[in-house]
Amino acid sequence: MAGPKANVNAADDPDDSDDGVRIDMISGARMEGLTSMEKIRLILDGVREGNIVILEEGLSPDEESKLIEVTMTEISPDDFTGIEIETYPKAEAGDQSFLDKLMGRESTQKLTVIGPANRIETLHKDENLISTLVSRK
């Protein structure tokens, strides 16, 4: 059985022109079979190429923690300054039933936008809207 591909970005033959901004929208189904580190690698590989990555269902708190940690290890002067990440601020914990918590069924479904820190700037964020300015390379 073939394992998950290391790189599943939106296009197999990416157009690296300086004119546009590439956006990779990754479905929840695509992320479902990946381990935490495969998800983080998928995100950071895309972001380090200058792409904007949109996750349909976001990451778990533990995966977010590891994403911050791995991002920090990859920052280097004049090359990669880190990531900007935005999700809707939802009180997930409060929405879960006791049984869900007991069974470890974490509700992590939240649209998440991740991009290079030097190219993406959040203009406005509330429970229903994330407004982001993306600059070209």
Added chain:
Amino acid sequence: MGLLTNLRDSISRVTDGLFAADEPKRIGIYGPPNAGKTTLANRIARDWTGDAVGPESHIPHETRRARRKEGVEIERNGRTVTIDIVDTPGVTTKVDYKEFLDHDMEKDDAVRRSREATEGVAEAMHWLREDVDGVIYVLDSTSDPFTQVNTMLIGIIESQDLPALILANKTDLPGSDVQQIANAFPQHETIPLSALEGDNMDEVYTKIAEYFG
């Protein structure tokens, strides 16, 4: 022989557990850069041990290594609560050395500081996942609390079921808005304070004893 070994191991586990219950809890002081975490850690350490934890600065990422102050005994309502304070580097998702150049720093120093800062943030995240028993989350009450870092960190703390006390710091500054912080995290109790001036520390210590004792 095997039976005796197993019995000895079982007894050892039970006694270890009993002693572990008496060990001081490690309380991580977390928050974004420049929220006043080290100022608070120093205030607590000075009030109860006479020593400081580390240097304070208005330049972001002054704390670039987690620093632990062990055995801080806080007396409240006739009983003593002993905790280890872990002052952690401010958490962020980005570090650009060019920001340090604005603070009259040479490029080499700025690059070194940014590299140490990234290592410090990674270290802080590791402590949060593995090595703390509770969290004091410090926020600058003059700043917008609705940031992604705050949302993610509070989510990470909640997912680990760690007891968390939110402190709205810098109440001595104009523009301080404690209510805004309380509104941002209504599921947690928010305590106002000025770690710099020592305002409302009595309530802070009472809550520390209540949450982490």
